[in-house]
Amino acid sequence: MEVEQKQACTELLELVIDGQATQKQHDELMGHLEKCEECREEYLLSKSIKDSLKNHIKPSTSPTGLANSIQNKISETAFLK
Amino acid sequence: MGERMSYESKDKQRVFNEEFMPHIDAMYNFAYRLTLDEDDAKDLVQETFMKAYRFINSFETGTNAKAWLFRILKNSFINNYRKKSKQPNKVDYQEVESFYNSDSVNENITTDLRVETVQHLIGDEITNALNSLDVDFRTVIILCDLEGFTYEEMAKILDIPIGTVRSRLHRARNLLKEKLKQYASSLGYKDKRK
Numbered sequence: 646m647e648v649e650q651k652q653a654c655t656e657l658l659e660l661v662i663d664g665q666a667t668q669k670q671h672d673e674l675m676g677h678l679e680k681c682e683e684c685r686e687e688y689l690l691s692k693s694i695k696d697s698l699k700n701h702i703k704p705s706t707s708p709t710g711l712a713n714s715i716q717n718k719i720s721e722t723a724f725l726k
Numbered sequence: 727m728g729e730r731m732s733y734e735s736k737d738k739q740r741v742f743n744e745e746f747m748p749h750i751d752a753m754y755n756f757a758y759r760l761t762l763d764e765d766d767a768k769d770l771v772q773e774t775f776m777k778a779y780r781f782i783n784s785f786e787t788g789t790n791a792k793a794w795l796f797r798i799l800k801n802s803f804i805n806n807y808r809k810k811s812k813q814p815n816k817v818d819y820q821e822v823e824s825f826y827n828s829d830s831v832n833e834n835i836t837t838d839l840r841v842e843t844v845q846h847l848i849g850d851e852i853t854n855a856l857n858s859l860d861v862d863f864r865t866v867i868i869l870c871d872l873e874g875f876t877y878e879e880m881a882k883i884l885d886i887p888i889g890t891v892r893s894r895l896h897r898a899r900n901l902l903k904e905k906l907k908q909y910a911s912s913l914g915y916k917d918k919r920k
């Protein structure tokens with residue numbers, strides 16, 4: 646594949662994976678993936694990495710007391726004014 | 727767009743509680759992933775909320791509070807922690823406006839990292855790979871993949887053009903793939919020894 650075309654593909658691919666492609670761009674990529682194994686593999690790999698990040702790195706809740714201590718400080722600040 | 731008025735004191739507290747406080751967990755997670763230290767993360771979140779309160783008049787009700795707070799947090803992080811480090815601008819990577827200009831696109835990174843391998847990696851390996859990235863690269867992956875911000879929101883949070891967001895993200899992902907590949911091959915090595 647031509648380097649230039651490959652770049653365009655990767656750019657499109659990232660837009661789709663990041664959920665920021667238009668319908669037209671999405672369809673364009675899907676059409677291309679049917680024909681191009683190289684991009685299909687790249688798409689699946691990038692998608693699996695994105696999914697792994699989301700699935701494995703779960704958000705934690707903020708430590709106990711942090712919200713309270715912030716709100717106390719804010720009340721103090723507001724009161725002082 | 728609309729006229730910006732300064733809030734009355736009691737409105738300030740209301741906006742603060744209704745629009746800012748709900749993001750405390752996301753803020754803490756972001757802070758922790760930047761600093762990789764629980765105490766530093768707490769301090770950073772606290773400082774961010776204090777600044778948010780102080781500058782509350784520059785926040786427009788109804789706009790994206792989360793992105794606004796993330797921006798403050800990121801700036802505080804840079805001010806506090808970058809300065810402390812001996813090499814303030816260690817990452818002197820060249821960022822280009824064009825999507826790729828680097829040779830990374832020609833590197834055949836995908837050849838020996840397979841989808842099945844990625845799926846077999848455990849949480850610690852994914853986390854370590856992410857944490858091993860330089861903070862600027864780590865940040866774009868956190869914002870995009872973990873927090874789900876759009877490129878446009880990221881551009882605002884990071885004060886960089888969208889083109890730079892995209893090229894930085896692309897490079898960050900290639901670096902992450904490299905790291906994952908290293909884990910995968912070390913796993914393969916272990917398997918063989920069994």
Ligand SMILES: [Zn+2]
Pocket residue numbers: 646654677681682683684685
């Ligand atoms: Zn292709």
